[in-house]
Amino acid sequence: MIRPETPADGAAIAQVLRQAFPGPQEAALVEQLRRRPDFRPALSLVAEVAGTVVGYVLLTPIAIEPVAGPPTLSLALAPVAVQPAWQRQGIGARLVEAGLVAGGAAGFGSVILLGHPDYYPRFGFGPASRWGIRAPFAVPDAAFMARELQPGALAAAAGTVRYPAEFAAV
Template sequence: MVDLLRKSEAFISQLSLVAIVDDQIVGYILFSKIYIVDDQGNRTPSIALAPVAVLPQFQKQGIGTQLIERGLSDARVLNFKSAVVLGHPTYYPKFGFVKAEKWSIKAPFDVPSEAFMAIELVENTLQGIAGTVEYPKEFQEVS
């Protein structure tokens, strides 16, 4: 999926981040461009955090946390207003993610509501925004 996204218009090179320990890549995150599409077909730009990966022997050392915090900070600098993530409901809230249903934002597939989360990178940016997330087609091309 990452290889496909890197070749797509959804790719944001500044939000493709790695963690390196002793000249070895031990962690990686990627934010991609997405849209929140309402019932009238209006598309609000946003970004999605996926994947988040840290080698097993380097987990529980704060590497994922540092990558995500840096990524969210960089996303703000790049003027992205919001982000979504599908992930563990007890991990991502520490970064400010909350259930996306708070804004009536839905995933395009069936997932538990507590696992599909969003964050406003700019305060009140999601007020009045509702709809279904439209991921890049590359997310569906992985088998």
């Protein structure tokens, strides 16, 4: 079952993140992002099996800053994590799909991510450069991806992604 996180899920989410990633950075990032005023629990989803949290995905509001004009609001999809014992069973895919639905339902028109170019295209992601969108750091073009949740949402979004400062530690 995929559902929004509750305050009682914090320790279980941190455990999933510590098991899925080699260091503590992702767990610390999520804890910091939860303190932001723009944190939305409806965009912080857990995968639960038999009452145990085994997976997690977070979507965080970001901005795409053009050279001139107003920024385009979007979402960053990160992190996505599944406990190792539950990986390769479709849980991560269900989390991504549920996150995209939740992002659209929250009124966002697009999602940006840094991820494996062989995995995320199955969810409709493609190189962000297709829309003239750049990462604020050096990254392979194929790994920095975007997806419109609403047709045309990125049509005038060319610019550089501005992540919340909390992402700098990861």
